[in-house]
Amino acid sequence: MSSAKKEAAASQALTPELKTFIAEWKSKPGNLIMVLHQIQERFGYIPRKAAFEVADLLDVPLARIYGVITFYNFFKLNRPGRNRIQICMGTACYLSGGEDIILEIEEMLGVGLNTVTPDGEFSIEAVRCLGCCGLAPVLMINGVVYGKVKMEELPGILARYKKAS
């Protein structure tokens, strides 16, 4: 393996903090989902290598782990963009034009839902109700919530996250 590839592979391995967390939770029944949450928090998704290690440490078949990851919408198998754009598709947001916002952002970035832009900068997802229905339509970028979003504001909002070239 080239050193770059080795580095990439190493960076997907479980960190000491994660291993400590797993050790703490090992004896608790039903620990798998809590462990996967910690891993996703660290990497933004569940890397294949990490899933293998969890199977080993928790003594759980890999098939069970992938069964859980693929069932739950929250867990991702692919690295998201550096900036994660999540557009709420709850009922109030849908009625206030949430779908049009999705189409507009897809148009602006040139990628569809659940895809990363070629430069790795942005990924777009439609998410379940964020619970801010009074501010419909709502979108969230890297955890920051934007409410009462108008189409005209989208270029300005995205510009804040674009890397200075």
Place this chain on the structure above:
Amino acid sequence: MQKLTMDALREWRVLQQQERAAVDPSTAAIQIVVGMGTCGIAAGSKETLAAIREAVATGGFAHVSVRQAGCMGLCHSEPTVEVSVPGTPTVIYGNVTAANARKIVSEHVVNGRIVTPWVYATSPGRPRVGMEGFNTYPGQLRVVLRNCGVIDPEQIDDYIARDGYAALEKALVRMTPDQVITEISRAGLRGRGGAGFPTGKKWSFAKIQQTDQKYMVCNADEGDPGAYMDRSTLEGDPHSILEAMAIGGYAIGASKGFIYIRAEYPLAIATLETAIAQARAYGLLGDAILGSAFNFDIEIRLGAGAFVCGEETALLASIEGKRGMPSPRPPFPTVKGLWGKPTVINNVETLANVPVILLKGGDWFAKIGTPTSKGTKVFALTGKVQKSGLIEVPMGTTLRQIIFEIGGGIREGHTFKAAQTGGPSGGVIPEQFLDLPLDYESLAKIGSIMGSGGLIVMDQTDCIVDVAKFYLDFTVDESCGKCAPCRIGGRALCNLLTSITCGNGTLADIDRMREIADAMRNASLCGLGQTASNPVVSSLRYFPDEYKAHIVDKKCPSKKCKSLLSYGIDPIKCVGCTACARVCPVHAISGERKQAHVIDAAACIKCGQCFTVCKFRAVSRD
């Protein structure tokens, strides 16, 4: 902080109450409270709070207290700030940006002049009487939300000062487990997750089981899109849930509780973690609570984005670390639940009622509401209303009161078309039922359900068929796939609705949908499949003409379904600016500069860009 005994808790409560009461007007502090729920933060309340703190600090005022609280329920006017200055009425300001906040401090706090244009609501009284005092909440009765927007959720002492943990104390000292259950039954409390099962009965089923371990579980999954009642309760008053679970544990004989909360609520999760730690430090959770023989502790378990995990057996499977797939019942969880042990699962709102019922009595609670549905209901009022927000009303309040009196009517001068309760499991409620008193039975009779409390309001620009399709898209995506009626029936319903909204429907489709709906209702394994067809069935019942228009006329009366719109250019209004032709992605518009343009209907993909870009209103669509 030391662990409290019963006496110590009582003394501590009196002390906290005295600290908070405005006893001597000359020393009474000016109080500023900033709403810091998720919506508030999304609207900028963190910046508002920082600006106020800075203004107060630089001004050098010693007698001003600046605190945070949970959601005040005024979602349409976030960020909200409550200001209480001696000599002036207490007011809530709305839409308080950081700049406005600085002005409010200098005008109202320093000079005692209320900034009237920014005031959202006024209350005559001081000290703070809770949200009821404000003139903006006509017809509301805040029982579940009693502390939301009033206390700082991160200060357990605030909760204790408002009779927090007094109900747990009462239960442990003066009531037997059977007496606790009797009181809950006397109150007539029914499950607020949507099914309305009598809570006292559920607790009694678990209590009679003889076993070594039982569990109390709080269902904080709140998956209905458009519903955030539980989120606000957990963010604004987390201890009410902890106290209720402990009381439930005492009643049924459980020493362990779990709160299953969806991962999409990071602020509520953090608030709960803080509250649990504080309760443990005070000895209100853990071993020998308040010096009694009762042990009870609570753990948080996260969901991971599966709507079906709001269903109780799927929820238990999820806590057990498995795929969230429901199981057949019987056996019910109260007999065989988490890891095979008797388990009571209650919704957040159900639990929030428990401490109040024990303190004020089941009879007091039973006086509120209707003969079959006691107490209040929290609704998340959203959609096309003027004043979208979190409200709590006695059961039996009518839709008209909620939408028009509290919600301020339909926004942008539009007309009411329908309301939707129960989310993807519920039905549409047309105009003829605006005066229906809302309770479990009355809603079931007209083909909807109470649901968890999401109340979506639609106007004439919303297409009922499109909304039914939206809900079916959702339930098909969220179906766990285990049983055929839901997995296959749901997908079939969804396909039929899609084809109808694209202009490819036939009248036979309507009978087909009814047939599939019947099968799903009768044969699905869990509530998701059983109720997934409700939006379709109820919309067919009350808006058959809309379906006919889509199918027979190939038209969408609300102009929502894009495939059924046809775009045209009025040759009289068109000035030939070419803006539409330039923006058309398929070059379907032709015309010379300064000559009327024409759209080629065959080439048109109905994207609507020409309609959006035309400044002369020459483009029409219908």
